[in-house]
Amino acid sequence: MHQHRFLLPGILGGIVSGILLGGFLPEAGQGVSFVGDLFIRVLTMLVVPLIIAAMITGISRLGDVRRLGPLGTRTLLYYLSTTAIAVTIGIVLVLIIEPGTSGGILQPGTTEPGNGLTEQHHAAGTIEEKIRSEDRTITDLLKEVISGMVPTNLFRAMANNDILPVIAFSLLLGGVLTTLGTQGKPVLDFFSGLNEALMKIIHLVMLTSPVGIGALVAGRLGEAGGFSGFLPELLNLAGYAATVIAGLMLHSLVVLPLLLKLFGRISPLRFAAGTTPALLTAFSTASSSASLPVTIECAEENNGVSPKTAGFVLPMGATINMDGTALYEAVAVIFIAQMNGIALGGAELGIVFLTATLAAIGAAGIPEAGLVTMVLVLKAVNLPLEGISLILAIDWFLDRCRTTVNVWGDSVGARIIDKLTPDSN
Template identity: 40%
Template sequence: FLGTSSIAIFVGLFWVNVIAPGAEVEASALSDVAGAHAFEAPQDPGGVLQVIWAQFRALVPENPIAAAAQSAMLPTIFFSLMLGVFISIVEHDAHREASVREAVALVRRFFEGVYAVMLEMTLKVIALAPIGVFGFVLYAAAAHGFQVFVALFGYAATVALALAMHALLVLPVLLFVIARRSPRRYAAAMMPALLTAFSTASSNGTLPLTMERAVEHGGVKKPVANFVLPLGATINMDGTALYEAVAALFIAQVYGIDLSLGQQLVVALTGLLVSVGAAGIPHAGAVMMVVVLTAVGLPAEGVGLIMAVDRVLDMARTSVNVWSDSVVCAIVDRFTPAPPEACDRAAQNV
């Protein structure tokens, strides 16, 4: 999962640097519409090795609460991931006393409740987004003409090109070389799930169909699909990670900020981590985009620049997320011993 997401991020970074969709836009044409003012470029963290070492050192916070209060996103995300992992370990440790496991289960349920409440609040805010986007586009068009739409079209085309390259070239190559499967036949088997993901923009909502297609038509062993696909729908977000990298650099280009290689590595690492924690729901990537921008010192209001085209891109990147889950599932299936009953006709057709 981490491997495919990392490749997706670097595909996105490659194309946004080559095309530079925001480089030709006057900063005032979009930035003042989003409510931004004069903005100081973030400080270059140094060379590549310095950045890598600094980010790994910063992953473990001395004070998690202080890190969250100071918007230190990488250590906050890392601490949250580790806390979740060890909550699961202790809760399912048979050698622990029952009272301890019950207490840890209570902690888990508390965070599940907090997550559900915060997610519901976020969804209610997102429900009002079309009103804000309408006002944004209306004012932008009146104040700056079609330059706004040219910039957004260039951004959307860059994201679409990067997603297409990852979905139609990178993932099929991995499927053919590692899983030893026909990309054309496997894609045909998974097509209903991919189309459903595109129409709903929800990986979680598509999960039952994805599992059914992988097992019944893709020849994947049921135990493998039952384990890999739900996990992938939660933590494997290739399309989301790619989108966040492209969007962050586009926003930097609009503001006239040239991010160094080191800063782009920070974008890549942050995008990888937040994609792991992104919910499989519509617009989850746009919500997590604020975290990526904050990590490299870009203004969070820059998210407003891309919301006008986010819905269509959300549908596309969700399809890539589900396709990546399916490819990884096929790869894992190849290296998993098959029970006798797994040799069915569906497996022979792929």
């Protein structure tokens, strides 16, 4: 991870440069915005192959899915459950707080010329009217979401960046491959190698992120006409960051300690004290994978987790358990919709819930990996990718916060599963 040593200073430098350029020279900011657009295009290009490779590789780490046993089954159920809880917290908070509808941003129905949102506002009204006119029940919404996971043509779905069916197919293929023994091994090795190659590409892309993020920020400020036009969006950004942090705190300081107390049978304060080195490492590196050795050591040496459980649960958690990332993505997607005056109905919120939960499984444990899966979730509900340009200004900090929550969730899970699986000791 040494190549990411200067990533944070670089991103901060890019953000400051973008703010200065777009704030004082709006036309110049708009002129360099194409560099930021190129950065987003590269991330978009990686989404579909990353989903397929990461999902299949993640499933393969479970071994033969028919023989998961108590340890594997409980680990999987814990990770899916806590991630789903985190996403629910994020969705509820962002819908209650509505950070994207304050600070003077144009509301749905506004058609002021030159704001670039007229078509999106019209789309918002269309979505809202459709949902109201159909008067669909929860069952109807569930049927719609589930039906959307089974495409008539998988390659067409991939070409259209239709994410849900790609995720469903990847999980199915990965599960089946684990049951084929020697016949499935070459295919799993291929996807494992593809996953490693894509991770390397993402590492290289993230090395260019200071320039890409700086250009996006400069372009956004330039389009707003400089500092004066950007002030309302800045107020919204503060509300967005506060919403994400509130959600992360609620999940990490209330939900996870409660689960730890009930099922892990240990004082949350004592457990947190033993996990502190791993949490500090996670915050400083913004990487679950880089924190893994420290996380395992803290679990075994400080918190009494058996080596068998720690060796199985924590590496898997660093790969597929991303509570903080899932919560952040749910908040960010709905925030972007609010900023653009797009009303998300029950079906769309259901898709956000599913894709944010499943995208967390495919989020690599590297800095800013949530940015890649963010594109995935936005695509799933047809929201404008340009909205990412605003949240990138604060994402460098939120990335560290959500990674810390990811590692905390992994550690809590290791203790709980260790206590619930007596034969793991």
